[in-house]
Amino acid sequence: MVGKNKILFVIILLLLGANAFIIVQYKSSPKTGYVLIQELYNGFEMKKEMEKKYLQVKNSREKILDSLTLELKILSQKIAIEKEKNPETIQSFESKRAEFIERKQMFEEDNNALSQKYDQEILTQLNQYTKDFGKANGYTYIFGNDGNGSLMFSEDSQNITNEVIEFINNKYKGVE
Amino acid sequence: MLNKYHLIFICTFLFAACAGEQAEKDNETNIVSGNVGELLEPIDYVGWVQNPENGLKMNKVIDDIQFSVQYKPYEYIVCMEERTPSVQDSLLKRKFNELSEMQYFDLTISLVDGAGELLKYRLNSGQQYSERVNYFSFAMQKDIVLVDGKDTIPCELYHFERAYDVMPSGTFLLGFGKKNETLSSSKTLVLYDRVFGKGTIKLTIDKERIKNTPKLKTI
Numbered sequence: 001m002v003g004k005n006k007i008l009f010v011i012i013l014l015l016l017g018a019n020a021f022i023i024v025q026y027k028s029s030p031k032t033g034y035v036l037i038q039e040l041y042n043g044f045e046m047k048k049e050m051e052k053k054y055l056q057v058k059n060s061r062e063k064i065l066d067s068l069t070l071e072l073k074i075l076s077q078k079i080a081i082e083k084e085k086n087p088e089t090i091q092s093f094e095s096k097r098a099e100f101i102e103r104k105q106m107f108e109e110d111n112n113a114l115s116q117k118y119d120q121e122i123l124t125q126l127n128q129y130t131k132d133f134g135k136a137n138g139y140t141y142i143f144g145n146d147g148n149g150s151l152m153f154s155e156d157s158q159n160i161t162n163e164v165i166e167f168i169n170n171k172y173k174g175v176e
Numbered sequence: 177m178l179n180k181y182h183l184i185f186i187c188t189f190l191f192a193a194c195a196g197e198q199a200e201k202d203n204e205t206n207i208v209s210g211n212v213g214e215l216l217e218p219i220d221y222v223g224w225v226q227n228p229e230n231g232l233k234m235n236k237v238i239d240d241i242q243f244s245v246q247y248k249p250y251e252y253i254v255c256m257e258e259r260t261p262s263v264q265d266s267l268l269k270r271k272f273n274e275l276s277e278m279q280y281f282d283l284t285i286s287l288v289d290g291a292g293e294l295l296k297y298r299l300n301s302g303q304q305y306s307e308r309v310n311y312f313s314f315a316m317q318k319d320i321v322l323v324d325g326k327d328t329i330p331c332e333l334y335h336f337e338r339a340y341d342v343m344p345s346g347t348f349l350l351g352f353g354k355k356n357e358t359l360s361s362s363k364t365l366v367l368y369d370r371v372f373g374k375g376t377i378k379l380t381i382d383k384e385r386i387k388n389t390p391k392l393k394t395i
Contacts, residue, residue: 121375174379
């Protein structure tokens with residue numbers, strides 16, 4: 001009887017020891033995961049909002065250019081119809097055309113600058129929140145998979161893209 | 177039979193493991209709803225409101241800049257104005273009437289590791305400094321809104337408190353009008369940061385946290 005109890009006790013101790021060993025191993029081995037960068041970027045709420053904002057600005061600039069194009073068309077038709085060329089109409093056409101070219105170039109530059117500015121702001125927050133996710137969930141490494149070969153293989157179970165998207169969106173909304 | 181010391185050892189081990197988990201759960205519950213209906217003295221009330229664990233103060237760090245918002249219940253404003261160990265009930269009611277048209281927040285922008293004046297952080301020129309002073313003093317008001325439920329409310333009351341070289345931060349006292357949903361919705365302060373290039377910053381005060389705010393003890 002006593003012998004059996006001793007064996008039982010030793011088994012329980014061994015189980016507890018094994019448990020402790022597994023926990024220690026689990027905690028000491030680096031926790032890793034990877035995210036699909038494009039999916040992460042596209043799933044980020046801030047990116048969606050800034051994209052909308054950018055398109056609004058871009059569209060309103062395009063409308064200005066469209067109305068200038070229309071004015072140019074009307075003037076060119078007027079010039080074509082006139083039998084005797086009116087120098088004032090030609091002058092007006094030339095100055096409108098110059099204005100159109102100048103504005104078009106300016107808008108293109110401004111659109112590029114705005115797009116770069118928004119991209120930078122989005123990436124700054126995306127990187128910060130991904131870091132916060134790693135720290136909050138005890139990750140040692142989070143790899144980015146953008147399909148260029150920097151991450152050649154990983155098991156699907158290591159794909160944490162959806163978890164990270166949920167986390168960064170909550171962070172962006174300021175609820176976490 | 178098993179030796180009783182062996183049994184005690186095993187039971188203690190298992191109990192300790194379970195108790196740890198339970199304690200964590202208890203802590204979470206206390207932060208959310210542990211103070212409903214409680215009456216607090218002014219000093220305790222102020223401490224409670226300013227404690228980020230109670231959810232009326234939210235912080236967000238983006239790289240080198242920290243953005244922080246403090247929701248200010250009317251009782252809190254009265255306590256901060258009076259700075260006395262006790263507050264009279266009549267005074268509180270009078271102040272309530274004065275304040276009740278709006279809802280109030282403090283927004284603080286600070287350098288995470290830096291020192292010196294916030295306005296001078298990563299300056300390119302003297303002109304940029306003047307532009308920042310002007311922007312923070314006046315124009316930034318247009319870049320702040322409060323999303324209260326489904327309503328987006330512009331900032332109506334705006335005051336910039338400069339800390340100069342005393343602290344690497346700047347505080348903005350903000351006031352927004354009240355809408356119908358004010359009492360039953362979460363409130364998100366939305367700021368578009370033009371100075372430090374961080375973009376849209378959102379900080380949300382959860383409606384449950386507002387509901388769970390204790391009451392101020394008056395005399």
